[in-house]
Each structure stands twice: as structure tokens, then as C-alpha cells.
Amino acid sequence: MALSHLASSSPSRSANLLKPLSSVISLRRPISTDTTPITVETSVPFTAHQCEAPSRTVQTNAKELATFFRDMVVMRRMEIAADSLYKAKLIRGFCHLYDGQEAVAVGMEAALTKKDCIITSYRDHCTFVARGGTLLEVFAELMGRQAGCSKGKGGSMHFYKKDSNFYGGHGIVGAQVPLGCGLAFAQKYCKDEAVTFALYGDGAANQGQLFEALNISALWDLPAILVCENNHYGMGTAEWRAAKSPAYYKRGDYAPGLKVDGMDALAVKQACAFAKEHALKNGPIILEMDTYRYHGHSMSDPGSTYRTRDEITGVRQERDPIERIRKLILSHDLSTDKELKDIEKEVRKEVDDAIAQAKENPVPEPSELFSDVYAKGLGVESFGADRKEKNSHGRHLDNTRDDPSGEVIIGLCFHNPLPA
Amino acid sequence: MAAIFQGVGAAATLSSSPSNSFVPKKFLTSPRRSFSVRKVPSYVVVRSDGSVNFDLNSKSRRAQQLVANAVATKADSSAASSSSNPGHELLLFEALREGLEEEMERDPRVCVMGEDVGHYGGSYKVTKDLAKKFGDLRVLDTPIAENSFTGMGIGAAMTGLRPVVEGMNMGFLLLAFNQISNNCGMLHYTSGGQFTIPIVIRGPGGVGRQLGAEHSQRLESYFQSIPGIQMVACSTPYNAKGLMKAAIRSENPVILFEHVLLYNLKERIPDEDYICNLEEAEMVRPGEHVTILTYSRMRYHVMQAAKTLVNKGYDPEVIDIRSLKPFDLYTIGNSVKKTHRVLIVEECMRTGGIGASLTAAITENFNDYLDAPIMCLSSQDVPTPYAGTLEEWTVVQPAQIVTAVEQLCR
Numbered sequence: 001m002a003l004s005h006l007a008s009s010s011p012s013r014s015a016n017l018l019k020p021l022s023s024v025i026s027l028r029r030p031i032s033t034d035t036t037p038i039t040v041e042t043s044v045p046f047t048a049h050q051c052e053a054p055s056r057t058v059q060t061n062a063k064e065l066a067t068f069f070r071d072m073v074v075m076r077r078m079e080i081a082a083d084s085l086y087k088a089k090l091i092r093g094f095c096h097l098y099d100g101q102e103a104v105a106v107g108m109e110a111a112l113t114k115k116d117c118i119i120t121s122y123r124d125h126c127t128f129v130a131r132g133g134t135l136l137e138v139f140a141e142l143m144g145r146q147a148g149c150s151k152g153k154g155g156s157m158h159f160y161k162k163d164s165n166f167y168g169g170h171g172i173v174g175a176q177v178p179l180g181c182g183l184a185f186a187q188k189y190c191k192d193e194a195v196t197f198a199l200y201g202d203g204a205a206n207q208g209q210l211f212e213a214l215n216i217s218a219l220w221d222l223p224a225i226l227v228c229e230n231n232h233y234g235m236g237t238a239e240w241r242a243a244k245s246p247a248y249y250k251r252g253d254y255a256p257g258l259k260v261d262g263m264d265a266l267a268v269k270q271a272c273a274f275a276k277e278h279a280l281k282n283g284p285i286i287l288e289m290d291t292y293r294y295h296g297h298s299m300s301d302p303g304s305t306y307r308t309r310d311e312i313t314g315v316r317q318e319r320d321p322i323e324r325i326r327k328l329i330l331s332h333d334l335s336t337d338k339e340l341k342d343i344e345k346e347v348r349k350e351v352d353d354a355i356a357q358a359k360e361n362p363v364p365e366p367s368e369l370f371s372d373v374y375a376k377g378l379g380v381e382s383f384g385a386d387r388k389e390k391n392s393h394g395r396h397l398d399n400t401r402d403d404p405s406g407e408v409i410i411g412l413c414f415h416n417p418l419p420a
Numbered sequence: 421m422a423a424i425f426q427g428v429g430a431a432a433t434l435s436s437s438p439s440n441s442f443v444p445k446k447f448l449t450s451p452r453r454s455f456s457v458r459k460v461p462s463y464v465v466v467r468s469d470g471s472v473n474f475d476l477n478s479k480s481r482r483a484q485q486l487v488a489n490a491v492a493t494k495a496d497s498s499a500a501s502s503s504s505n506p507g508h509e510l511l512l513f514e515a516l517r518e519g520l521e522e523e524m525e526r527d528p529r530v531c532v533m534g535e536d537v538g539h540y541g542g543s544y545k546v547t548k549d550l551a552k553k554f555g556d557l558r559v560l561d562t563p564i565a566e567n568s569f570t571g572m573g574i575g576a577a578m579t580g581l582r583p584v585v586e587g588m589n590m591g592f593l594l595l596a597f598n599q600i601s602n603n604c605g606m607l608h609y610t611s612g613g614q615f616t617i618p619i620v621i622r623g624p625g626g627v628g629r630q631l632g633a634e635h636s637q638r639l640e641s642y643f644q645s646i647p648g649i650q651m652v653a654c655s656t657p658y659n660a661k662g663l664m665k666a667a668i669r670s671e672n673p674v675i676l677f678e679h680v681l682l683y684n685l686k687e688r689i690p691d692e693d694y695i696c697n698l699e700e701a702e703m704v705r706p707g708e709h710v711t712i713l714t715y716s717r718m719r720y721h722v723m724q725a726a727k728t729l730v731n732k733g734y735d736p737e738v739i740d741i742r743s744l745k746p747f748d749l750y751t752i753g754n755s756v757k758k759t760h761r762v763l764i765v766e767e768c769m770r771t772g773g774i775g776a777s778l779t780a781a782i783t784e785n786f787n788d789y790l791d792a793p794i795m796c797l798s799s800q801d802v803p804t805p806y807a808g809t810l811e812e813w814t815v816v817q818p819a820q821i822v823t824a825v826e827q828l829c830r
Contacts, residue, residue, distance in 0.1 A: 170603075177571075216563060374608070
């Protein structure tokens with residue numbers, strides 16, 4: 001089969017005949033299951049601060065590259081679809097899109113396990129998907145429906161997936177970094193042997209709470225990795241206008257740092273694996289991912305008032321993460337152009353199906369307005385000024401009651417306090 | 421009737437409970453029940469005809485002797501202590517420490533974070549010797565970085581740890597307002613119920629002795645609108661320990677307001693394990709003429725005024741609301757229905773304080789039962805001055821409470 005394939009292929013493929021047999025044989029195997037190691041060099045070397053940079057040479061394989069390709073295509077398609085949905089007024093409020101930055105989410109996930117925690121900012125759709133979120137959960141949440149990952153009550157900026165240790169999804173710039181260091185603290189406390197990646201942007205890098213949290217993490221030797229997704233613009237303000245020192249990987253001062261090409265999924269994977277190993281032994285480390293977002297900051301921002309269209313198209317042509325993986329796959333003959341295009345078509349359909357399903361999904365019940373405000377603890381129900389919940393004695397808050405038996409119930413609850 | 425403080429102890433300090441003075445003969449005080457950790461929910465039912473049922477599991481109702489004072493206090497412990505367990509005497513900060521220590525022993529997930537809580541032992545000695553006992557990983561000294569260590573506590577709570585974050589002074593927690601409001605209060609909701617935040621944020625607040633404006637803040641008024649948090653204020657060693665334990669065991673974020681001037685109150689508390697219901701108010705002194713609602717330090721000003729009022733022939737009902745969010749409108753409502761007049765005495769400032777919210781809540785729910793408009797005595801809307809005399813005038817004094825009651829009951 002391989003030979004006939006070769007015979008009918010275009011002249012450019014005749015070079016394959018000169019390749020070693022192993023690579024020819026690999027053409028026979030479907031791309032998605034081949035785990036023969038392939039060695040690739042990252043696009044640019046790593047720049048290190050206070051540590052030894054990891055090697056530029058990355059081990060990967062066909063299966064991983066296929067996964068990278070597919071996952072990034074899903075993310076790209078999802079974000080573009082979200083753009084259309086927003087313009088169709090099915091998504092309201094804020095919608096911060098991640099297209100262009102997919103390599104960071106995908107590369108990071110490849111280096112981690114589900115025991116490691118990830119926490120990020122409001123630009124969280126793709127990170128959520130990388131952690132195992134489904135497209136339905138994404139679109140339903142964006143459209144405020146019940147099937148959303150936060151039951152429709154969070155919105156674009158509040159995606160969470162507890163069972164895969166994805167801690168969101170935060171609207172206030174920089175506030176997730178102390179939370180992330182808290183996650184790392186819990187991991188150390190419980191001796192998990194896992195790490196936390198706390199992601200933030202170049203805009204958030206100027207927040208004081210970051211340095212506070214880094215200081216505490218370094219003092220207490222926490223397995224925290226602070227990842228600056230530097231897309232060079234904090235909303236409309238370029239990094240050179242906001243930061244006296246835009247070398248974000250050096251800003252940790254006493255904490256080591258690494259600057260990574262964030263458009264190269266393999267470089268991201270290498271850096272994250274290195275950082276994980278480092279953090280487990282030596283405490284916090286900062287990663288700066290040099291990346292780029294094609295969309296504006298959010299849907300209300302065209303993204304072209306503070307940067308030129310040439311810049312955007314330039315990055316798209318030269319550094320697009322999906323194109324890089326596509327070129328890798330094609331140059332190593334792991335698949336054909338047609339197969340990759342088929343994958344893209346398949347993904348497009350998958351995304352469309354998820355959107356259709358999400359559109360059918362109902363909006364949350366009115367009672368959901370008041371659920372999950374408090375967790376029920378100690379067996380006592382919250383009662384008081386909100387008038388919406390019964391107290392522990394079965395009475396409504398306005399003191400009307402259901403049973404007219406003439407009792408005045410003065411109750412105490414001494415409940416089993418240990419969680420089940 | 422002598423002045424009644426909710427508390428039992430040596431005669432020199434607080435006098436005995438009200439149970440002996442107001443309880444109709446039908447109620448019998450009984451030995452204090454010992455509360456084991458595994459208690460199932462149980463209800464005390466007082467019938468309107470005066471007989472009392474002790475209701476176990478809501479299935480069987482057997483008339484039984486029971487604790488007459490229905491609120492979870494040691495009201496009858498003077499009677500109880502002679503018959504069962506003598507209890508032990510301690511100061512309020514020691515009660516807090518005891519509660520904290522017991523919970524840390526009971527649950528390895530409980531840890532304490534704050535400035536100088538570890539090696540120094542806590543600026544008010546609430547965490548004294550805990551670091552020696554539990555180690556540096558469970559009693560953590562943080563740098564002076566409230567925003568981030570509160571955030572870290574919340575992040576740790578998201579994974580299931582149960583941190584107790586101490587603000588050295590409540591006022592410093594203003595720096596962590598974003599974390600408390602957006603993350604602590606809201607994460608349970610915005611994640612669709614995925615994460616609970618079982619954190620306790622505690623610290624001393626209130627007007628002290630000439631500590632200056634920035635160290636005399638009352639943050640309960642700022643935090644009260646945050647959805648998803650609970651706020652409680654302790655006022656006696658008994659409820660301090662009980663509320664501390666309940667707060668730690670609660671799955672919800674709880675802010676425990678202590679008061680700088682109350683740390684050295686002495687009281688005798690039971691030896692057994694007990695908690696105080698977080699959402700319940702405490703009946704300090706039952707009465708007939710007027711309901712006085714108060715919390716924290718103002719409780720003592722009210723009780724002092726109550727002495728004078730009683731001599732003048734008034735019978736005030738004093739309730740320590742304890743739960744600042746949510747309000748225990750059940751207890752408060754029953755009181756309003758009985759007395760028809762309400763006076764709120766608080767240490768918050770007048771504008772936007774707890775009293776303002778409480779006034780609104782009572783008016784909304786019990787307007788028909790009121791014979792007079794609700795009166796609210798609060799601190800003045802000024803930064804707390806340093807000069808002693810001026811500072812005295814910013815907070816409510818017992819004489820003002822007496823005047824207010826006289827006015828209300830006219």
C-alpha cells in the first residue's frame with residue numbers, strides 16, 4: 001500500500017524513496033498511534049535567568065503531533081465560532097478569545113498530569129478544553145445554559161473543572177496568582193508531588209499581588225510555576241508602555257525564569273516539563289511565553305487601533321502555532337495535506353454540532369439564582385434577610401409557617417460535624 | 421433584679437445566668453448535656469402551653485427535662501456546673517485558642533496563616549504555642565502581604581484545606597477586599613457549586629483604646645453585602661470558642677469578628693466539646709418592654725445600661741445578634757412580636773452599617789408588630805480620633821442607651 005501510494009504521489013515525494021526504510025514504513029501506520037520518537041529542534045533557544053536553560057532538542061512522536069494539531073484546530077475553530085456567536089448576540093458580556101495562543105495551552109497540557117493544577121485568567125476557554133472540558137460545556141456556558149461547566153452562572157470568565165484540577169477562570173486581573181500559590185501550598189501540605197501552573201498576562205505582570213505571592217512561595221518552597229502569557233498587549237497598552245522592564249521572566253529576581261517561544265507547542269512542552277521538575281525540587285520558577293493573540297483583547301476591541309494589521313498578518317504567516325505543527329507533520333511525512341484538511345473539516349463539524357446542541361439547551365431554572373450561594377454545612381440552613389430559604393425548623397423567613405400546630409419551636413442543631 | 425451578664429464565673433466577674441430569674445417554674449434546668457462530636461440533629465421543642473418536649477429525630481416526642489435556655493449557651497451552667505462538670509475558667513483569647521487548637525487536632529486539614537501567628541504566638545496571643553505544637557507548615561508566618569496571603573488561603577481552601585486566615589487587625593483586610601469579595605464569596609457560585617471555600621477569616625476590629633483612626637475600623641459594614649460569606653461576631657469566651665469551632669467546620673467562608681477590647685474577658689466554659697450555631701442569635705436577657713439588638717463590645721454597654729434601666733423599672737430584652745450575615749430574623753422576630761419596640765445598638769458607623777441593614781430587614785418583615793419606629797444607635801460617621809474624650813464620644817455609651825430606651829418606651 002505504501003508503495004502504490006509512493007508511485008502515485010507527486011514528484012516532490014520521490015525524495016522519500018531515498019529516505020531510510022523506517023520512515024517509509026511509518027507511512028503505512030496511521031499517524032495517530034505511532035509513538036516512534038521524533039527529535040525536533042525548537043524554533044528559538046530558551047533564554048534563562050538564574051538557571052540552566054533546557055535543551056532546544058525536544059522529543060516528540062507522531063501521535064503527540066497529531067494530538068497537538070487536532071487539539072489546536074479544535075481550539076481555533078471554537079474561538080472563531082465564539083466570535084460569530086457573540087456577534088449574533090448569543091454570547092453576551094465579555095468574551096476574551098485565545099486564538100493565536102493555542103500552543104501554550106496544548107504544550108502545557110502535554111507536560112502535565114491531571115494531578116497538577118492549572119489556574120488562569122479570563123482568557124480561559126482553550127485552557128479549559130485542554131484540561132478535558134467538552135465543547136458543549138464551553139458553548140453552553142458562553143450562552144448561559146444549564147449544560148455549561150458552571151451551570152450557566154459563571155460565563156466566559158468563569159470556567160472551572162474541578163475533577164481535572166482546572167481552577168478557572170478569573171475576571172480580576174492578577175487575582176488568580178495568589179490563588180495559584182495557595183493551590184501550590186495545598187499540594188505541598190498534602191504532599192501531592194504535583195505542581196501548580198498559575199497563568200497571567202503581560203498586563204497582570206505589573207500587579208503587586210504577584211510579587212507578594214512569589215515572595216511567599218519562594219519563602220515556603222512551594223511548587224508554584226508562574227507563567228506569563230506575554231501577548232505583548234495589556235488590552236490596548238503595549239508592553240513597552242506598561243512595564244519598565246518587559247523582561248517578565250527576569251522579574252522574579254531571586255526566582256529563576258525562562259523565556260519560551262509560546263507559538264511553538266514543543267518548546268512550551270519542554271519548558272513546562274523542565275519547570276515542573278524544577279519547582280518540585282527548588283520552589284517557584286517563572287515562565288514567560290512569548291505569544292500573540294489575533295483577536296483584540298475582547299469582542300469589543302477590534303485589536304487594530306493599537307497595532308497594525310500588518311503586524312497581525314505577519315505573525316499569522318510566520319509564527320502561527322497550527323501551521324508550525326502542520327509543517328512538522330508534513331515534513332516528517334506523518335500525514336498528508338488532505339488528511340489534515342479532513343481533520344479540520346471534521347473538527348468544524350464537531351464544533352457546529354456542539355453549538356447546535358448548546359443552542360437547544362435550556363436556560364437555568366429560576367431557582368438556580370439562589371443555589372450555590374452557600375454550601376450546606378453543619379446541617380444548618382441559612383436563614384435570615386434573604387427570605388428565600390427555610391430555616392432549619394422548616395419555617396419561612398417571614399415567620400409564616402406551614403403547620404399550624406401551635407408550637408413555638410426553639411431549636412438547636414448539634415450536627416455531626418465531620419464530613420462524610 | 422441584678423444586672424445580668426450572659427456568663428457564669430466567679431462572683432467577682434460576671435454574675436449568673438438569667439435562667440434562674442425568668443424561667444417559669446415549669447421549666448427545669450437539667451445537667452448540661454455532653455456533646456459528643458457525633459451528635460445527630462436534635463431539637464428542643466417548647467410548646468406554647470409551656471410544656472417542653474425534647475425531640476429526637478423528629479420522630480418521637482417524649483416529654484423530658486431539658487436545657488431551659490434554648491440558645492446554645494452555658495446559661496444554666498451555674499446550676500449545671502454544680503451537678504455535672506465544673507468547666508474551666510479562661511479568658512476570651514484563650515477560648516479562641518482552645519477552639520482553634522481542638523479543631524486543628526481534630527482535622528489535619530486545618531491550618532493557620534497570618535502575620536506573626538507562628539513563632540511570635542500571635543499579636544493577641546490567640547495562636548500562642550500552636551506553632552510549637554503543630555509545626556511551621558500548619559501555623560504559617562506570612563510576610564506583610566494581606567492581599568496575597570488571603571488569596572493563597574482561598575486557593576488552598578478550593579482544594580479542600582481549611583485555612584484560618586488571621587488579619588492582625590481587621591482593618592488590614594481591606595487590602596484583601598478583592599480576594600474576599602470576588603474569590604472567597606463568589607467562587608462557589610460562579611463555579612456552579614464545584615468549589616467550596618471552607619475558609620475562616622478572623623481578626624480583631626472595633627474601637628480600642630486610642631489606637632487611632634486606621635486601627636479602629638469596623639469592617640462588618642463593608643463586608644456585609646458580599647454574597648456567599650457568613651459573618652459572625654463573638655462577644656464572650658463561650659461563644660468565641662463555639663463560633664470559632666463552628667466556623668472552622670462550616671463549608672462556607674466565615675468571617676469571625678473579634679474585638680480588641682474583649683480579649684481579656686474571663687468566663688467559665690464547659691469542658692465538653694460544643695459549638696455555637698453560626699446563624700443564631702443569643703438571648704442575653706429576656707424581657708418584656710423593648711428589644712435591644714446588639715453585638716460584640718456594645719453588648720456590654722447595653723448590659724450596663726440594662727442595670728440602670730431595670731432600676732428605673734424597665735424590662736429590656738437584650739439579644740446579642742452574633743450572626744451579622746445572615747441575620748437571625750427568627751429569634752429577632754419572636755422578640756419583636758413580644759415587645760413591639762426595637763433599639764439597635766452597634767459600634768458600626770451610622771451610614772451603611774449593620775444597624776442600617778437590620779433596621780431595613782426588621783421593617784420589611786415585622787412592620788405590623790412595631791409600636792414605634794426602630795431606633796438605631798451607632799458610632800458617629802467620623803474617623804476615630806486619638807484623643808480619649810473624643811474617642812469616647814464616637815461610640816455609643818450606656819447613658820445614651822438608657823435615654824434611647826426611655827424615649828422608645830414613652
